[in-house]
Amino acid sequence: MPPAPRAEAAQSGGPALELLVHGVGGATPQEMLGDPRTTRITGDATAAVYRRTEDVGAEQHPERHRDGPVAEAYCWSNLTSGNGSRALWLLLLPFMVVNLAHWMRPATLGHTRAVRLYGVLVRLLALSLTVLLTAAACEVALDLVAWQCAGTPECSVQRSWIGFLSARQDGWFSQPGRRLAVAALVPTALVGLLWYLSNRTWSAYESQRPLTWEEPADTETAADADTDEDTGTAVRPGAPLVRPALGRPGFWYGRRLVARLRAAHTAAGFLTVAAAVGVTAARHDRSAGSPVPPVTGYLVEVGLVLCGLVVVAVVCHRGRSERRLDNRVDRAVTTFLPGTALVLLLCAVVHSAWSRPDWVSTGTLPGEAVFRALALGQGLLVVALAGVALSLYRRAPEPRTTLKGLGGPAVAMLACALGGVMTGGIAQRVADWLDGPGTPGMGAGADIGGPPVLLSWQASVIPVLLLLLIPPVGWLAVRTLRRARRTGPRIEAEYEEEHPQPGRTRRIARARATAALTDAAPGILGLLSAATLLLGIAAVTGSWLTGEVPGLAADGTAPIVESLAETAQSTGSWLTGFGVILFVTWGRRAYRDVSARRTIGILWDVGTFWPRAAHPFAPPCYAERAVPDLSSRMCAWTGSTRGRLVISGHSQGSVLAAAAVWQLPDPARRRVALLTYGSPIERLYGRWFPAYFGRVPLEGLQRSVHCWRNLWRATDPIGGPVLTDEGPGGHEVDRGPLKDPLVYGRTVEHPLPEPILGHSDYQADPVFAVERAALLERLSPVVPQQAGGVPQGSAGRSSG
Numbered sequence: 001m002p003p004a005p006r007a008e009a010a011q012s013g014g015p016a017l018e019l020l021v022h023g024v025g026g027a028t029p030q031e032m033l034g035d036p037r038t039t040r041i042t043g044d045a046t047a048a049v050y051r052r053t054e055d056v057g058a059e060q061h062p063e064r065h066r067d068g069p070v071a072e073a074y075c076w077s078n079l080t081s082g083n084g085s086r087a088l089w090l091l092l093l094p095f096m097v098v099n100l101a102h103w104m105r106p107a108t109l110g111h112t113r114a115v116r117l118y119g120v121l122v123r124l125l126a127l128s129l130t131v132l133l134t135a136a137a138c139e140v141a142l143d144l145v146a147w148q149c150a151g152t153p154e155c156s157v158q159r160s161w162i163g164f165l166s167a168r169q170d171g172w173f174s175q176p177g178r179r180l181a182v183a184a185l186v187p188t189a190l191v192g193l194l195w196y197l198s199n200r201t202w203s204a205y206e207s208q209r210p211l212t213w214e215e216p217a218d219t220e221t222a223a224d225a226d227t228d229e230d231t232g233t234a235v236r237p238g239a240p241l242v243r244p245a246l247g248r249p250g251f252w253y254g255r256r257l258v259a260r261l262r263a264a265h266t267a268a269g270f271l272t273v274a275a276a277v278g279v280t281a282a283r284h285d286r287s288a289g290s291p292v293p294p295v296t297g298y299l300v301e302v303g304l305v306l307c308g309l310v311v312v313a314v315v316c317h318r319g320r321s322e323r324r325l326d327n328r329v330d331r332a333v334t335t336f337l338p339g340t341a342l343v344l345l346l347c348a349v350v351h352s353a354w355s356r357p358d359w360v361s362t363g364t365l366p367g368e369a370v371f372r373a374l375a376l377g378q379g380l381l382v383v384a385l386a387g388v389a390l391s392l393y394r395r396a397p398e399p400r401t402t403l404k405g406l407g408g409p410a411v412a413m414l415a416c417a418l419g420g421v422m423t424g425g426i427a428q429r430v431a432d433w434l435d436g437p438g439t440p441g442m443g444a445g446a447d448i449g450g451p452p453v454l455l456s457w458q459a460s461v462i463p464v465l466l467l468l469l470i471p472p473v474g475w476l477a478v479r480t481l482r483r484a485r486r487t488g489p490r491i492e493a494e495y496e497e498e499h500p501q502p503g504r505t506r507r508i509a510r511a512r513a514t515a516a517l518t519d520a521a522p523g524i525l526g527l528l529s530a531a532t533l534l535l536g537i538a539a540v541t542g543s544w545l546t547g548e549v550p551g552l553a554a555d556g557t558a559p560i561v562e563s564l565a566e567t568a569q570s571t572g573s574w575l576t577g578f579g580v581i582l583f584v585t586w587g588r589r590a591y592r593d594v595s596a597r598r599t600i601g602i603l604w605d606v607g608t609f610w611p612r613a614a615h616p617f618a619p620p621c622y623a624e625r626a627v628p629d630l631s632s633r634m635c636a637w638t639g640s641t642r643g644r645l646v647i648s649g650h651s652q653g654s655v656l657a658a659a660a661v662w663q664l665p666d667p668a669r670r671r672v673a674l675l676t677y678g679s680p681i682e683r684l685y686g687r688w689f690p691a692y693f694g695r696v697p698l699e700g701l702q703r704s705v706h707c708w709r710n711l712w713r714a715t716d717p718i719g720g721p722v723l724t725d726e727g728p729g730g731h732e733v734d735r736g737p738l739k740d741p742l743v744y745g746r747t748v749e750h751p752l753p754e755p756i757l758g759h760s761d762y763q764a765d766p767v768f769a770v771e772r773a774a775l776l777e778r779l780s781p782v783v784p785q786q787a788g789g790v791p792q793g794s795a796g797r798s799s800g
Contacts, residue, residue, distance in 0.1 A: 014775050015059050016069035019049075019634065023651025023678065026077025034074050042633065047076045047625060049633055059641050069646060069776065074630060078409040080605055090379045090583045094133075094422065095618040098126045098415035101385075102614040104408035106393040106401055107690040114392055116409075119319040119613075121385045122642070123261070125378060125412050126615035127268055128317050129419045130194075132374050134269040135367070136423030137187035137449060139274040140430045143365040144184035147176065147436045147446040151361035155448055159434075176361040177284075177352040180277050184349055187276075191269030194617045195338070198262050244697035247662035252624045254611040256330065257280040257320050261336040262616035264314040267341035271308055274341070278304065278348030280366070284359055292354050294372075298353055303344050310337065320613050368405050368452040375454065378416045379533060385409045400682075401690045410529035417532045417577050421582070424458050425576030427451040432573065456549040457539035459572030460565070466575075468531050476520055484513040495744035497505070503709045504745060504753075507716070511740075511756045515717040518683065527761055605652045606684065614798035623656060630660035638671040644779040646673045649729055650762060651718060654679035654710075661705055670706055673775035677711040677762040678719035686722070702733060707778045709771045712736035736764055 015506040020032050029038040029050035039055040050073045051058075080264060100576035102122045108115060146165060149155040156166035163169060165179045245251065282297025284290055314333055386409035393405025403410055431450045450456070487509040492500040546553035554565035611621045630647070636643055649657030654676035661674055685693035702708055702723060710722045714737040720735040742765065762768055 015641055015643045016635060017641075017643060017649045018069040018071050018772065019645060019648040020071060020073045021647065021653030021657050022073070022075065023649075023653045027073075027075065029073045029075055032075070033071055037492055041072065044628065046078045047074070047629055049074050049629075059643070060146075066438065069303070069644075069772075070689050071601075072633075074626075074633070074653075076622065076626045076629075079625055080608055082651065084311060091422070091580075092131050092619055093583060094415045094419035095126065095615040096131055097418060098122065098412055098644040099612055099614045099618040100607055100610060101125070101408045101412040101415065103610045103689050103692065104402075104411060105691055106405035106408075107396055107398055107694045107696060108392045109396050111392060111395060114388055115653075116319065116390065118385065118388045120316050121381055121388065122408070122412065122614045123319070124312075125385070125416070126261075126517045127265065128374055128378050128381070129415065129615065130265045130268050130617065131272050132371075132419050132423055134187050134191060134272040135276070135370055135374065136427055137190050137275060137373075138184075139271055139365075139423075139427050139455075141183040141186035142180050142276050143171065143436055144427070144430050144448065144451065145178040147361045147365050148450075150179050151176065152448055155434055163434055175356060176359050177281050177354065177356055179361070180280060181349045181353045184273050184277050184345070187272065187273045188345065191266060191273070195262065195266045198258075198616050239397040244662060245692050245699045246659045246697070252627050252659075252663070254320065254354070254613065254621075254624065257318070258316065258612050258616050259334045260314060260330055261612070261614075262378065262564045263337045265616055266338040267307065268311050270338065270341035270345045271304055271311065272346040272350040274300075276367075277345075277352045281348075281352040281356075282354070283353075283366070284356065289358060291354060292351070292356060296351055296354075300344070300348050303347070307337075307341055307344055311341075316432070320611075364449045364452070369455045370455060371452050372540055372544065374577060375420075375458075375536060379540075382409055382413045382416065382533065385412055398690050398694050400687050401694070402687045403526050407522065407688050408524050408525065413529040413532055414525070417529075417536075419460050420536075421462070421576050421579050424451075424500065425578075427455055428459055428573040429577035429580075430575075430636055448475045452543075453547060453549055454543040456569055457543045458536070459576045460550045460568040461535040461539050462572040462575050463568050465528075465531055465535055469528065472524060472527055476517065476524075480513045480517060484509040492756055495737075497744045499745075500509070508741070508744075508756060511715040511758060515713075515715050515758065518717045522687070533546050606680075609652070609655065621781070623659065626656050627659045627663060630656060631663035634660065634672055635664055635668040638668045642671075644671055644673070644776055646775050648675045648772070649677075649679070651678045651680065655681055655685060655780060658701060662701065669704060671778055671779065672706060674701075674705050674708040675711075675775055677707070677713070677720065677724060677768065677774055678716055678759050679710055680718050680720070681710075682722040683720035685719070707775055709767070709775055710734045710736075711738060711762055711767065711771065713738050713758065713762075714739045715740045715756055718759050735767065735771060738762075738767055 022032060029040075030036050033050065033052050035052045035054075039048045039053045039056050041049045041051050041056075052071065055070050102119060104119045105115065145162060149159065150162050153166075156162055163175050165182065173182060208755040255594050278297070278300040281292075282301055285292045285294045285297045314337065360612055386406055389405045389408050393401060397404075401407070416522070428451060431448065435448050435450060484506070486506045491505055491508050491512075542550065542553065550569045551562075551566040554562045557565075605622075608621060609623050611624060612618050634645055634647060638659070639642070647656070647657045647661065657674060657676065658681060661669065661672060664672065681693055682698065686695070686698060710733050712719045712721055712734065721736065723733045741756050743750045743754045746753060757764065
């Protein structure tokens with residue numbers, strides 16, 4: 001693919017452009033530009049750049065825009081939202097969360113092996129989640145339905161839809177092995193659906209090669225300045241820097257890794273189904289009297305083990321490569337690995353369907369050992385990941401890094417907990433539906449044996465976990481109220497109000513104190529992850545030692561203990577099922593209700609901002625489309641017009657704007673100013689993702705961009721300052737906190753009470769227009785007709 005035209009350095013003045021990038025929740029072009037008549041300049045229905053219709057062709061008539069820059073709006077909300085069906089992406093939440101853990105490793109200088117080990121451990125955790133989800137589908141379809149219910153007359157007689165599988169019918173499908181073969185279609189279809197969704201979004205994002213821009217020969221390359229899993233190197237403070245890690249040519253092009261991981265995870269899913277079907281039949285064949293030679297079962301098991309080792313090797317062997325656009329595809333892996341696993345699955349199905357007239361399904365499938373091994377393996381991987389993260393942090397500590405470098409392991413533990421809640425919740429609800437009036441696993445009155453004992457123990461610890469969270473949440477509430485009371489006198493002094501109004505002061509103080517709760521999230525997450533790990537160990541130990549659900553294991557103890565155990569088991573069972581329903585409900589509401597989207601959208605947009613480096617079935621990375629879009633638009637515009645450009649980003653749009661500026665070649669970057677407001681770049685990204693948005697990368701961005709200004713408010717729960725420690729001789733970046741509300745009480749100029757804006761409508765503040773004009777003036781050369789212009793209001797509305 002030929003390179004795009006090189007962005008030329010301008011030698012004379014030209015038009016000015018403000019490129020607006022909205023934040024979480026999205027906005028229409030009409031809202032952003034403040035005009036009902038807009039025209040799409042470039043892009044498609046998913047993401048595009050718009051202008052006012054009257055501004056089309058403004059470059060040819062600069063005299064018409066003497067009072068301010070031409071405004072363009074980049075709308076990217078359709079990359080993360082759309083029809084209600086996308087709410088089903090929330091079912092992929094554990095995959096998205098574990099993918100986040102990959103990017104949360106501490107910043108480091110060197111230490112290549114530790115960086116690679118960190119990536120390997122996260123990818124293994126991600127693989128275990130795929131196996132866990134598939135095993136849960138096998139538990140429901142193969143164990144609960146085909147093995148237990150269809151093999152029990154009391155259960156199958158009440159459900160006509162499984163009558164053809166019932167042992168009572170004595171038909172062709174009544175044999176246990178054939179019932180398992182038919183039920184294997186459900187988890188196989190699930191794995192195929194995950195592969196299809198990943199492949200479809202991969203074709204739309206990761207496989208789209210971005211434009212390449214020619215760089216001057218003396219320009220520092222990303223390979224000299226950045227850090228990734230392959231090298232483990234980083235730029236030292238004070239070193240000359242053009243672009244930190246996110247500026248690498250291949251950072252937003254993850255085609256090769258996603259293809260490899262998709263093949264490995266698809267194969268792992270097929271192998272899990274094959275093991276559930278084939279191993280059960282093989283164990284029966286090794287018993288006396290089976291007409292099937294045991295050697296066939298051994299061959300199937302050996303094939304599964306060998307293919308499983310290949311899957312693990314593929315996952316461990318290679319991480320991300322970002323130094324260049326990696327157009328290679330590992331065709332042997334991506335083509336033959338899933339195909340081989342599917343062939344083994346077919347062999348296991350054929351082997352299981354072999355006639356065994358005397359085979360009778362009793363009890364439950366041997367799934368207890370599988371879920372217990374997965375839980376233990378995930379716990380050990382999280383502990384190992386914590387050790388590596390602490391080692392990296394101690395070698396290059398950054399004080400503002402979340403949880404002293406343990407943010408990644410904490411989030412990985414949360415991903416495992418979410419996976420356990422979702423899989424256990426589905427199994428518990430299906431078992432409760434099939435077992436008639438009894439409680440799953442309690443024996444008396446139940447039609448079936450129920451799910452594995454471990455799932456009941458894991459459900460039982462959920463109420464305990466919620467109770468443990470009450471004290472820290474209560475402490476935060478009390479601290480917030482105290483902070484609000486202490487803030488009141490400062491607010492009245494700040495506004496110099498002669499006649500303060502206690503109610504107005506309380507509302508402003510409460511808004512500031514509530515906004516500060518964001519900074520307490522790491523501590524709560526750390527406590528939650530630690531408690532989850534300890535309670536998970538207790539659940540595995542309890543299920544292993546007793547072999548019974550908590551309600552039965554507590555028999556014979558004190559009455560209060562029996563009552564608490566049964567209550568915890570039943571409450572946890574319902575909570576897990578309720579949690580799955582809640583995921584889907586919140587997802588649909590987030591895509592239908594704008595206010596709900598703005599409330600929970602920031603977490604979702606943070607999760608889908610990062611490329612799929614650990615889990616290929618995670619929701620797609622919208623930044624792989626948005627960042628190249630923005631950088632290409634800026635580079636093309638500055639190269640063709642030789643004009644000045646301010647990229648203006650609000651909230652999540654400021655993160656996209658910064659990432660796009662990092663991708664620009666040096667000639668284009670010299671003509672670009674960065675204006676951010678309500679930005680989570682440091683408050684959220686810098687603390688949770690220090691290797692990519694930490695102090696060193698942000699100082700590098702400050703030095704590499706021509707000028708940068710960031711606006712923030714104390715009432716904003718998301719945005720904040722981006723450079724907490726200004727470097728000597730550097731440009732001043734942060735301006736804030738801005739007054740919010742703009743006016744304390746009613747005045748002649750403001751007869752109505754001014755609202756507390758918080759995270760929205762930054763452009764309504766007069767400071768915004770002043771700072772935008774100052775940025776344009778600092779860009780060289782200055783356009784004469786704009787030098788004396790009066791700063792104008794916003795070109796559009798910020799979106800929350």
